[in-house]
Amino acid sequence: MIDPTIPSPDDAALWYADRLYLADQRILPERAEFLSYDQAADVAEAIHAMVVRGAPAIGVAAAYGVVLAARAAYAAAGANWKDAIEADLQRLAASRPTAVNLFWAIRRMRTLIERLDRADPTPALLNEAQAIHEADRAANRRLGDLGAALITEPTDIITHCNAGAIATGGYGTALGVVRSAFAAGKIRRVFADETRPWMQGARLTAWELMHDGIPVTLQADGAAASLMAAGTVGWVIVGSDRIAANGDVANKIGTYGLAVMARYHGIKVMVAAPTSTVDMDVATGADIPIEERDAEELLSCGGRRLAPMGCAARNPVFDVTPAALVDAIVTERGVVLEPTPDKMRVLMA
Ligand code: MRU
Numbered sequence: 001m002i003d004p005t006i007p008s009p010d011d012a013a014l015w016y017a018d019r020l021y022l023a024d025q026r027i028l029p030e031r032a033e034f035l036s037y038d039q040a041a042d043v044a045e046a047i048h049a050m051v052v053r054g055a056p057a058i059g060v061a062a063a064y065g066v067v068l069a070a071r072a073a074y075a076a077a078g079a080n081w082k083d084a085i086e087a088d089l090q091r092l093a094a095s096r097p098t099a100v101n102l103f104w105a106i107r108r109m110r111t112l113i114e115r116l117d118r119a120d121p122t123p124a125l126l127n128e129a130q131a132i133h134e135a136d137r138a139a140n141r142r143l144g145d146l147g148a149a150l151i152t153e154p155t156d157i158i159t160h161c162n163a164g165a166i167a168t169g170g171y172g173t174a175l176g177v178v179r180s181a182f183a184a185g186k187i188r189r190v191f192a193d194e195t196r197p198w199m200q201g202a203r204l205t206a207w208e209l210m211h212d213g214i215p216v217t218l219q220a221d222g223a224a225a226s227l228m229a230a231g232t233v234g235w236v237i238v239g240s241d242r243i244a245a246n247g248d249v250a251n252k253i254g255t256y257g258l259a260v261m262a263r264y265h266g267i268k269v270m271v272a273a274p275t276s277t278v279d280m281d282v283a284t285g286a287d288i289p290i291e292e293r294d295a296e297e298l299l300s301c302g303g304r305r306l307a308p309m310g311c312a313a314r315n316p317v318f319d320v321t322p323a324a325l326v327d328a329i330v331t332e333r334g335v336v337l338e339p340t341p342d343k344m345r346v347l348m349a
Contacts, residue, residue: 009207012025013057020036021034021036022043023166024051026049035051037064040072043068044088047065047095050198054164054167055100055273056276057169058095058099059101059276060136063105064129065092066085069089089106092106098288100277137171139169139331140169144172144272146330147176147177147270155186155234158192159205159238160251161193162201164209165208167204174238179212192218193219193220193254194220194221225261228262234268235268236258236259236262238252238255238270238271240272241277245278246283246284246323246340247340248284249326251318253318259325263325270328271329272330285322291317298315329347
């Protein structure tokens with residue numbers, strides 16, 4: 001049994017004693033605390049508020065949220081639980097718009113819901129949520145090794161945001177590649193962009209890599225170009241929130257700029273993501289909904305107001321990198337080099 005009060009960088013979500021525990025990623029690494037949930041609506045709010053973040057971890061949390069929804073629906077409506085669960089499923093789906101893993105996980109839970117009878121659905125749905133969680137962890141191990149195999153010689157790499165263990169079911173996507181590549185002696189140093197405004201790079205990527213003894217240097221987002229010009233960086237390695245059918249990649253705001261700069265400097269771009277992040281229903285990146293968050297997140301930092309009162313601000317939190325700027329999409333099913341619609345179709349067939 002894992003004691004949810006003991007923090008570990010490997011666990012964004014835990015199911016323990018009939019409740020969901022989420023590591024509060026808003027306050028890491030200053031404080032390591034798990035918050036506990038027994039209502040789906042609260043899980044939806046936790047996703048919206050960034051208690052849990054990172055596309056695969058959002059999907060895992062939502063799957064457990066469906067378990068909580070089903071338990072409450074059965075307690076309230078007995079055999080009619082399928083009608084009673086609907087509002088909670090919609091709340092979960094409305095929590096954040098860009099990471100497709102959220103909708104993928106809810107759809108997978110819905111598929112099981114359709115097959116269940118009128119008896120208590122909780123054990124079967126819990127089993128499915130745990131399977132989603134475990135499969136994500138296994139996928140990351142596999143894609144981590146596949147991504148590492150693309151790195152031919154020891155190099156520095158740049159990563160953006162946090163696509164680590166805490167953003168997934170475990171091990172990480174971009175940081176999964178980093179973990180596997182570092183173990184194989186292929187990474188000299190990771191340069192982690194701090195990732196304004198939520199600072200996932202400074203708070204989470206730096207913490208995870210230091211925990212694992214992987215050399216990491218934090219840099220301001222604007223420092224990436226001059227580092228690339230210095231010539232030690234071989235790869236930019238990032239995760240993704242949604243990959244379109246043509247290989248366009250939505251990821252944390254700033255990824256597109258990194259990819260443009262990488263191409264100019266002859267540096268390769270690797271996108272590491274499980275196939276649950278691929279959305280074959282959106283033809284191109286232009287169809288991916290990009291979340292805009294409260295401008296206040298940008299106007300202030302660490303609770304201190306930065307910009308003058310009345311200052312306008314825009315806060316899109318993801319951008320789309322065109323497939324033409326991506327050298328490799330690495331999934332647990334295999335690697336797509338220089339993605340095209342045909343190659344993506346073969347991957348997902
Ligand atoms: O806003 P966030 O912190 O949820 O954004 C996370 C990212 O952009 C990650 O790079 C992406 O979800 C991949 S996580 C394996």
